[in-house]
Amino acid sequence: MVSIARTPHPREKRIIFKNIDRPGWTNEIECYFRDGGYEELKKAFTMKPEQIVNEVKASGLRGRGGAGFPCGVKWGFIKPGGSKPVYLICNADESEPGTFKDRYIIHQDPHQLLEGMIISCYAVNARLAYIYIRGEFPEGAKILERALAEAKEHGFLGKNILGSGFDLEIYVFRGAGAYICGEETGLIESMEGKRPYPRIKPPYFPAALGLYMCPTIVNNVETLCNVKHIVRIGGAEYAKMGKPNNTGTRLLCVSGDVQKPGYYEFEVGGITIGELINDICGGMKPGRTLKAVIPGGSSAKLMSAKDRYKIKTKQPDGKMVEQEVGLEDIPIDFDTLAAAGSMAGSGGVIVMDDTRDMVWVLNNINEFYAHESCGQCTPCREGSLWMKKITERMLHGGGVEQDTATLKSVADNIAGRTICAFGEACAWPTQSFVAKFRDEFVATAGKKGNTNGSTNH
Amino acid sequence: MKMEIPAELEAKIDEAIAQYPISKRSATLPLLHLIQEHFGYIEDAAIEWVAGKLSIQPINVLEVVTFYPMIRREPAGKHHIRVCRTLSCAMAGSYELLDTFCKHARIDRQHNGQHGAHLLKSEDGKYSIEFVECLASCGFGPVCMINDDFYEAVSQEEVPQLLAKYQ
Numbered sequence: 001m002v003s004i005a006r007t008p009h010p011r012e013k014r015i016i017f018k019n020i021d022r023p024g025w026t027n028e029i030e031c032y033f034r035d036g037g038y039e040e041l042k043k044a045f046t047m048k049p050e051q052i053v054n055e056v057k058a059s060g061l062r063g064r065g066g067a068g069f070p071c072g073v074k075w076g077f078i079k080p081g082g083s084k085p086v087y088l089i090c091n092a093d094e095s096e097p098g099t100f101k102d103r104y105i106i107h108q109d110p111h112q113l114l115e116g117m118i119i120s121c122y123a124v125n126a127r128l129a130y131i132y133i134r135g136e137f138p139e140g141a142k143i144l145e146r147a148l149a150e151a152k153e154h155g156f157l158g159k160n161i162l163g164s165g166f167d168l169e170i171y172v173f174r175g176a177g178a179y180i181c182g183e184e185t186g187l188i189e190s191m192e193g194k195r196p197y198p199r200i201k202p203p204y205f206p207a208a209l210g211l212y213m214c215p216t217i218v219n220n221v222e223t224l225c226n227v228k229h230i231v232r233i234g235g236a237e238y239a240k241m242g243k244p245n246n247t248g249t250r251l252l253c254v255s256g257d258v259q260k261p262g263y264y265e266f267e268v269g270g271i272t273i274g275e276l277i278n279d280i281c282g283g284m285k286p287g288r289t290l291k292a293v294i295p296g297g298s299s300a301k302l303m304s305a306k307d308r309y310k311i312k313t314k315q316p317d318g319k320m321v322e323q324e325v326g327l328e329d330i331p332i333d334f335d336t337l338a339a340a341g342s343m344a345g346s347g348g349v350i351v352m353d354d355t356r357d358m359v360w361v362l363n364n365i366n367e368f369y370a371h372e373s374c375g376q377c378t379p380c381r382e383g384s385l386w387m388k389k390i391t392e393r394m395l396h397g398g399g400v401e402q403d404t405a406t407l408k409s410v411a412d413n414i415a416g417r418t419i420c421a422f423g424e425a426c427a428w429p430t431q432s433f434v435a436k437f438r439d440e441f442v443a444t445a446g447k448k449g450n451t452n453g454s455t456n457h
Numbered sequence: 458m459k460m461e462i463p464a465e466l467e468a469k470i471d472e473a474i475a476q477y478p479i480s481k482r483s484a485t486l487p488l489l490h491l492i493q494e495h496f497g498y499i500e501d502a503a504i505e506w507v508a509g510k511l512s513i514q515p516i517n518v519l520e521v522v523t524f525y526p527m528i529r530r531e532p533a534g535k536h537h538i539r540v541c542r543t544l545s546c547a548m549a550g551s552y553e554l555l556d557t558f559c560k561h562a563r564i565d566r567q568h569n570g571q572h573g574a575h576l577l578k579s580e581d582g583k584y585s586i587e588f589v590e591c592l593a594s595c596g597f598g599p600v601c602m603i604n605d606d607f608y609e610a611v612s613q614e615e616v617p618q619l620l621a622k623y624q
Binding site (some may be wrong): 010094095096097098099100103104128131134135136138171173174175176177178179190191192193194195196211212253254255256257261263298307348350352356361364365367368371372374 | 461463470476478479480482483484485486487489492511513517520521524525526527528539542543544545548589590591593594595596599602605607
């Protein structure tokens with residue numbers, strides 16, 4: 001276990017990660033108090049819930065879990081004065097390969113999350129809330145339990161919080177190793193004590209028919225932390241960070257073939273893929289060149305360093321101009337990455353150099369999705385397994401000429417034909433790898449060798 | 458066979474159930490965690506006991522048990538090792554790390570670490586090992602967990618000293 005230097009880079013703008021790896025910082029409430037902790041909660045109680053919803057709308061905050069849905073719009077679906085109780089669930093099921101940000105908030109700054117969460121519950125009038133934390137974070141679950149007990153001791157949870165008349169209980173729910181529980185309706189089914197088979201939307205939008213068929217808000221850890229800061233500085237001020245429609249800061253998690261992988265926080269769109277790799281992460285390893293990047297967790301479509309991408313940039317006079325740029329010149333924000341054919345997703349940036357065999361990489365990803373498909377929809381259950389079987393046998397010299405076309409055809413028949421977005425999540429890697437590195441796939445499929453499946457990973 | 462649940466465990470179980478005032482069934486997975494932490498795995502009697510406790514059918518519990526990778530139907534070794542298999546860790550050498558753990562823990566890797574296979578265990582029952590999917594520390598791979606302890610950037614060289622901590 002090498003020691004890993006994790007001091008912030010000077011170009012970072014740390015808001016959510018301000019306290020991560022901060023010297024002298026602990027995850028206890030007393031430390032949080034010394035830093036002005038829970039002051040925003042007090043401020044929130046001087047505001048009306050709908051004022052907070054409006055501030056979040058004005059902030060332009062988009063969900064940090066993967067889909068990038070505007071948080072204020074989601075909250076706006078909850079109509080005040082409804083007859084059913086409202087629930088809020090923090091999605092701490094961080095499982096998208098390449099993503100490792102929520103772990104540090106939970107471990108090192110749990111009260112930031114709780115403060116954001118209590119404010120959010122007050123804003124949408126949720127009196128019962130849960131933190132769904134993945135089973136693989138046993139220590140994180142203990143830290144949250146302790147933080148909740150501390151918050152309760154200080155009167156930030158329970159009945160009539162700080163004399164506001166608002167009651168709230170928050171509990172921790174532990175998952176047990178299933179990626180699909182990060183999908184919000186799968187998560188809700190899991191919390192109801194069932195298999196986490198996602199629900200079909202419509203009609204089961206959580207804000208209308210969520211936990212126990214009641215209006216439910218499901219937000220990512222990072223998203224809820226942002227709410228605290230929106231209350232602190234106001235929605236309009238928050239919206240000045242980043243770019244229009246891509247506001248605030250973003251936690252980026254870099255892994256793979258760079259010299260200094262790690263987690264970083266920047267204004268959204270404030271850095272390009274090339275700057276991230278070369279200036280922040282120390283560049284590629286000696287003698288190696290950039291081959292491809294997965295910019296937003298393993299579900300995001302692969303981007304090749306060889307290709308040119310069409311993006312829209314705003315000129316000083318306000319006009320939008322379409323430009324063709326290389327991979328390294330693409331700024332990391334929601335809209336630009338979507339325009340370039342991939343997505344910002346969960347902020348997990350996986351970098352690959354010229355030594356990587358793209359069939360091997362895709363096979364690893366395919367094995368993940370084949371294992372994690374919940375099995376509810378036939379195209380996904382069968383297709384994810386077949387994509388894995390095909391790439392696996394190609395690697396072992398058992399490929400046939402049609403494999404490249406078959407892979408594409410299987411993937412094309414999953415996306416858009418399933419109840420939840422897992423269908424796209426497992427199809428996009430195969431579709432993009434085959435499209436971007438077709439020659440490699442054709443060459444590997446044509447190689448003959450050991451066909452009985454001995455593994456050389 | 459009837460399940461004997463110690464009073465202390467049942468108190469924790471009742472506390473967990475109380476966190477789901479709308480539906481006791483929500484406590485299914487929390488109860489399975491508590492029982493597995495105590496007994497090491499979930500046997501048939503435990504499934505019936507949980508069903509009785511939550512006033513649901515045993516099949517409702519069984520379908521949950523069989524879905525989640527972390528819920529076991531058989532005992533693990535005294536120390537259970539989870540090595541991350543997913544992309545960033547694999548790029549950093551997690552397949553080699555799994556092999557090295559197996560070698561030093563004297564675990565026969567006949568099942569090749571495939572998902573869904575029985576747990577790979579050492580003959581003396583001291584260690585069991587499995588590949589798991591993304592443990593969410595992708596920048597510092599390869600990562601593994603031994604019991605509830607988490608280790609980042611684990612080199613093959615340090616496997617013997619790491620195992621020595623778990624006797």
